[in-house]
Amino acid sequence: MTIxxxxxxxxxxxxxxWLRVLLASAGIVIxxxxxxxxxxxxxxxxxxxxxxxxxxxxxxxINIQQExxxxxTFFEISGPPKFVSLDKNKTFSEISSIESVSEVSLxxxxxxxxxxxxxxxxxxxxxxxxxxxxxxxxxxxxxxxSFISEDSEATTNEPEQPTQPSPQQPQSIPDECYSINLxxxxxxxxxxxxxxxxLGKTTAPVxxxxxxxxxxxxxxxxxxxxGITSPQELVGKTVSSEFVQxxxxxxxxxxxxxxxxxxxxxxxxxxxxxxLKIVAVIDDSSDNSGAxxxxxxxxxxxxxxxxxxxxxxxxxxFSTLGFTAYNIYVNDYANLEPTIExxxxxxxxxxxxxLLVVQAIQTLxxxxxIVLGLFGFIALIASIFGITNVMAISVLxxxxxxxxxxxxxxxxxxxxxxxxxxxLSLGIVGWFIGTVLGYISTLVFAASLERIIANxxxxxxxxxxxxxxxxNIPFDFRVAIITLIIACIVTLIxxxxxxxRASRSNPVETLKSE
Amino acid sequence: xxxIIKATNLSKHYGTKKxxxxxxxxxxxxxxxxxxxxxxxxxxxxxxxxxxLLAGLDKATNGDLIIENNDISKFSARKLxxxxxxxxxxxxxxxxLPNLNTIENILMGAWAGGSKANKTRARELMKQFGIDxxxxxxxxxxxxxxxxxxxICRALISxxxxxxxxxxxxxxxxxxxxxxxxxxxxxxxSGKTIIMVTHSKEFTPLSDxxxxxxxxxxxxxxxxxxxxxxxxxxxxxxxxxMPLNNNAV
Numbered sequence: 079m080t081i082x083x084x085x086x087x088x089x090x091x092x093x094x095x096w097l098r099v100l101l102a103s104a105g106i107v108i109x110x111x112x113x114x115x116x117x118x119x120x121x122x123x124x125x126x127x128x129x130x131x132x133x134x135x136x137x138x139x140i141n142i143q144q145e146x147x148x149x150x151t152f153f154e155i156s157g158p159p160k161f162v163s164l165d166k167n168k169t170f171s172e173i174s175s176i177e178s179v180s181e182v183s184l185x186x187x188x189x190x191x192x193x194x195x196x197x198x199x200x201x202x203x204x205x206x207x208x209x210x211x212x213x214x215x216x217x218x219x220x221x222x223x224s225f226i227s228e229d230s231e232a233t234t235n236e237p238e239q240p241t242q243p244s245p246q247q248p249q250s251i252p253d254e255c256y257s258i259n260l261x262x263x264x265x266x267x268x269x270x271x272x273x274x275x276x277l278g279k280t281t282a283p284v285x286x287x288x289x290x291x292x293x294x295x296x297x298x299x300x301x302x303x304x305g306i307t308s309p310q311e312l313v314g315k316t317v318s319s320e321f322v323q324x325x326x327x328x329x330x331x332x333x334x335x336x337x338x339x340x341x342x343x344x345x346x347x348x349x350x351x352x353x354l355k356i357v358a359v360i361d362d363s364s365d366n367s368g369a370x371x372x373x374x375x376x377x378x379x380x381x382x383x384x385x386x387x388x389x390x391x392x393x394x395x396f397s398t399l400g401f402t403a404y405n406i407y408v409n410d411y412a413n414l415e416p417t418i419e420x421x422x423x424x425x426x427x428x429x430x431x432x433l434l435v436v437q438a439i440q441t442l443x444x445x446x447x448i449v450l451g452l453f454g455f456i457a458l459i460a461s462i463f464g465i466t467n468v469m470a471i472s473v474l475x476x477x478x479x480x481x482x483x484x485x486x487x488x489x490x491x492x493x494x495x496x497x498x499x500x501x502l503s504l505g506i507v508g509w510f511i512g513t514v515l516g517y518i519s520t521l522v523f524a525a526s527l528e529r530i531i532a533n534x535x536x537x538x539x540x541x542x543x544x545x546x547x548x549x550n551i552p553f554d555f556r557v558a559i560i561t562l563i564i565a566c567i568v569t570l571i572x573x574x575x576x577x578x579r580a581s582r583s584n585p586v587e588t589l590k591s592e
Numbered sequence: 593x594x595x596i597i598k599a600t601n602l603s604k605h606y607g608t609k610k611x612x613x614x615x616x617x618x619x620x621x622x623x624x625x626x627x628x629x630x631x632x633x634x635x636x637x638x639x640x641x642x643x644x645l646l647a648g649l650d651k652a653t654n655g656d657l658i659i660e661n662n663d664i665s666k667f668s669a670r671k672l673x674x675x676x677x678x679x680x681x682x683x684x685x686x687x688x689l690p691n692l693n694t695i696e697n698i699l700m701g702a703w704a705g706g707s708k709a710n711k712t713r714a715r716e717l718m719k720q721f722g723i724d725x726x727x728x729x730x731x732x733x734x735x736x737x738x739x740x741x742x743x744i745c746r747a748l749i750s751x752x753x754x755x756x757x758x759x760x761x762x763x764x765x766x767x768x769x770x771x772x773x774x775x776x777x778x779x780x781x782s783g784k785t786i787i788m789v790t791h792s793k794e795f796t797p798l799s800d801x802x803x804x805x806x807x808x809x810x811x812x813x814x815x816x817x818x819x820x821x822x823x824x825x826x827x828x829x830x831x832x833x834m835p836l837n838n839n840a841v
Contacts, residue, residue, distance in 0.1 A: 083700060486704035
């Protein structure tokens with residue numbers, strides 16, 4: 079049969095039996111309606127949430143570290159703790175070469191983070207380091223200034239304002255800006271147990287260098303005795319003290335503790351004035367976070383002390399010590415994930431907490447829509463049986479027509495095509511009606527939501543700040559195409575057996591039927 | 593002269609191999625091109641079975657059936673479909689497609705076989721047989737005679753060489769019957785081969801050959817020199833523009 083004749087034959091039949099077509103496709107309508115409503119709604123709401131998140135600048139940021147840090151607790155460390163560092167020049171140029179990166183913001187402090195516990199030191203260091211001019215002075219000349227964040231803020235607890243260094247003479251990084259943070263609770267004990275392999279070897283009693291403990295002794299913390307307010311102030315300081323008779327009483331690496339010294343002084347008969355240079359400070363003071371037993375666990379020292387210590391432990395070359403963390407902003411939220419992948423290829427450990435949150439939200443909504451859509455899918459599956467029944471009856475009722483067509487020269491395949499197309503038409507009609515109803519339902523939902531929000535001005539304002547101005551859910555053609563495919567598959571399967579049966583019928587017998 | 597149809601030991605059985613029900617044969621006959629052949633016999637004699645085999649609606653159990661140099665008894669289902677598209681069939685009860693109008697039914701005679709047929713040819717046939725005023729009418733509202741003429745137009749739309757007729761006047765009243773007989777006479781005179789199954793002896797004068805069947809076997813075959821006996825009306829006696837007798841089935 080010609081294609082035209084098949085469609086003519088089928089079209090005339092469907093036109094004259096439109097009510098039967100509508101009723102037969104009811105199952106498809108319900109299934110498609112349900113799937114369209116749930117998926118469009120979930121995608122639409124998910125998109126609104128993403129829009130809200132995306133409206134915040136922090137949504138486009140990526141945190142980057144060069145290497146993964148070590149274990150989280152001391153007791154899990156089988157070897158020396160790993161240190162994390164970034165070569166600012168090399169890192170800067172590599173990151174700046176990524177097209178989607180719009181700006182780079184630097185961490186506000188310089189610390190060597192260990193065990194991923196980057197408790198920042200007091201921000202004495204920040205003013206000297208993260209101003210755009212300072213950064214520019216410290217990076218190679220070929221890095222465009224635009225990559226230096228203008229948003230970097232120099233926060234400090236100090237009332238004094240730092241002197242802005244000239245670009246030609248970059249200020250060196252002060253000793254007190256270097257620190258180690260082990261992120262463990264009992265730093266003092268750890269130090270005691272490891273000092274011989276650690277910083278203990280770096281101190282020379284003859285050179286009167288000592289390690290000071292900032293607040294190891296809660297009854298009589300050193301800072302109170304000395305009237306200072308931050309651990310960094312001690313580093314590099316020379317303390318004249320009558321407490322210690324001779325430096326030799328302090329062993330290498332011995333912690334300079336007031337209590338300890340008093341004990342040592344018990345046998346002193348002739349006090350002498352000694353000058354001790356504090357080369358490193360242990361800060362076990364509370365971090366004021368409110369958590370019980372929470373301590374800062376910072377260890378401050380001069381660059382040479384820390385480098386030596388690190389060399390002792392990790393053999394790492396700190397000659398290229400630089401910024402330890404970067405915040406990168408991409409030019410568009412859509413570039414967030416590709417940029418992370420690019421950074422990963424370059425060897426950086428990059429992450430975006432916002433991206434994880436958004437992905438989690440999108441996954442959640444996808445799961446919800448799938449679960450809800452399953453109900454619609456079940457309706458579609460159930461409709462298979464109904465449509466099979468309808469098609470079987472249609473074949474029975476039209477046996478004579480089948481015989482007539484065959485007697486005129488129609489092949490078995492022509493008959494199969496006619497009835498397959500008939501069942502397919504049920505799917506298309508059902509899909510169309512279901513899609514229209516589904517989309518109208520989403521519009522009704524959006525209008526209802528807007529009405530509720532309009533009655534509450536506070537909500538409206540909050541949503542505006544998040545970039546949400548309406549709840550219109552655009553028609554998603556992807557959903558429509560997928561549901562069309564599903565409807566066609568379901569109805570073709572339904573009509574398969576009746577169509578086969580019709581095609582194989584005997585023309586003599588079918589011509590005899592009424 | 594090579595016969596256009598030749599049946600050799602043709603037979604048709606129903607039922608199983610163990611318990612076959614013999615409906616026809618074995619029979620042998622030949623039909624030449626352009627002949628008007630009647631197949632006569634009482635009910636159950638195997639006339640319709642023979643016509644079904646000749647029209648490719650059914651397949652013979654045994655024997656050969658050569659039509660236009662092709663043994664259709666060996667044809668596959670697809671080839672039989674193609675053969676049916678090349679012939680014309682007229683049924684007793686018209687067998688028109690109820691959802692289509694007159695001209696669509698006629699065109700379907702070609703379309704079903706995969707051929708393109710133009711409306712000009714269909715309109716010519718409708719005019720020739722006096723149903724051109726019914727072009728857009730649904731076939732359900734036509735009279736019996738009109739329906740049969742639609743069926744005749746459909747059978748002729750592809751200009752087949754052979755026409756098979758299964759009691760074409762069996763459901764018509766006498767007036768319509770005469771008209772259909774006349775139409776078939778015209779078709780026969782145009783050189784087409786017609787094989788007709790009928791109870792009616794009205795066609796006897798028109799025929800070149802009569803095959804008598806009884807209990808599935810040929811009991812007699814007659815050939816005539818000529819036809820055109822005065823018992824049937826001539827073309828000038830029929831006015832196709834007049835309303836037909838609607839009492840026909």
